[in-house]
Amino acid sequence: MESQRLKIKKKGVIVAHHGVAVDILFESGERQMVQVKKRSGHVVGDDVVVSDKLLTRLPRRTELCRRDSRGSIRIVGANLDVLGVVVAPLPRPPFGYIDQAIVTARGAALIPVLVINKCDLEGSEILVAELTATYTGIMDIFVMSAVTGEGLAALELFLGQEFRSFFVGITGVGKSSLLNAICPTLDLRVGELYEAGSRGCNTTTVSTLHALPGGGELVDTPGFNEFGLVDISPEDLAGYFPGFESAMAGRCRFRDCRHRTEPECAVAKLVMSGKIAKERYTTYLEILDQLEAGEARFKSRR
Structure with a gap:
């Protein structure tokens, strides 16, 4: 009888990853901590059977990957629907960060959304105006404050569409404060900004998945500054790049055009006409350089 009890299969989802153990929420509502190898490959959001x-x-239905500073590929979330890019007027997003996030989301078949937090800060309207002008029509934009609650209802309504969402953002943009506002019972620890350089303390050390009161789920994970794109080729980059949609509807002279100096390039024409901002095109070229460098390193190892 005891042997039969142990062999009963229980299906659940990983809701927390502690490095050498994962916390599983079963369909019955029971939770159990299960030990795993340090590099087992299991991630938050994985459906599992024990x-x-x-x-x-x-x-997995979908998976979100990133390349770390040493070049290793790391899966950071599974079975996701939405990639929420959290930014704030302090600290401001690094140049090209949002565009890289959009490319990452589209490459992983996720819906990118932009969450502009800390709109209660003085001068925040400058960043809001900049990003609204740049990204309207490319993705949904939510302007809010986790402190005052302004704009929170619209974000909660969106997340409540049974989406499993993954929030990313550099340290200090208020992801934990945002999650506390959406689900107050979580009581995640919130870090203060350092005065020197206005950098934030990263307060999240364990990746966790949370069911939200209004429906849907959300993953909280340690912040990171760079994505290190994976599974996107230099040839495919333009097809994922925000703001290039109209250019991709046109036709470049060469099928393998990378939109640098090739003749009769549809992207170059839009840059020259001002329909694609030069700053955005510069970001594209920087990401293209990264992908081409990675491609060259891969070929040199073969």
Whole structure:
């Protein structure tokens, strides 16, 4: 009888990853901590089956990957629907950060949305105006304050569409404050900005998945500054790049055009006419350089 009890299969989802153990929420509502190897490959959002103390991961619908500073590929979330890009007037997003996030989302078949937090800060309207002018029509934009609650209802309504969302943003933009505002019972610790350089303390050390009161789920994970794009080729970059949609509807002279100096390039024409901002085109070229460098390193190892 005891042997039969241990072999019962229980299906659940990983709701927290602690490095050498994962916290699983089963369909019955029961939770269980299961030990795993340090580099087991399991991530928050994975659907799993536990049987006889064995953990089996089920196929993923989607997965979000990033390349770390050492060049290793790391999966940071599974079975996601939405990538929420959180920015704030302090600290301001690094140049090209939002565009890289959009490319990452589109490459992973996720819906990108922009969340501009800390709109209660003095001067925040400058960043709001800049980003609204740049990204309206490219993705949904939510302007809000986790402190005052302004704009929170619209974001909650969006997340409540049974989406599983993953928030990213550089340290200090208020992701934990935002999550506390959406689900106050979580009581995540919030860090203060350092005065020197206006950098934030990263307060999240464990990746976790939370069910939201209004529906949907949200992943809270340690902040990181760079995406390190993966699974996107230099040839495919323009197809994912925000603001290039109209150019992709046109036709470049060469099928493998990378939109640098090739003749009769549809992207170059839009840049020259001002329909694509030069700053955005510069970001595209910088990301293209990264992808081409990665491609060259890969070929040199073969």
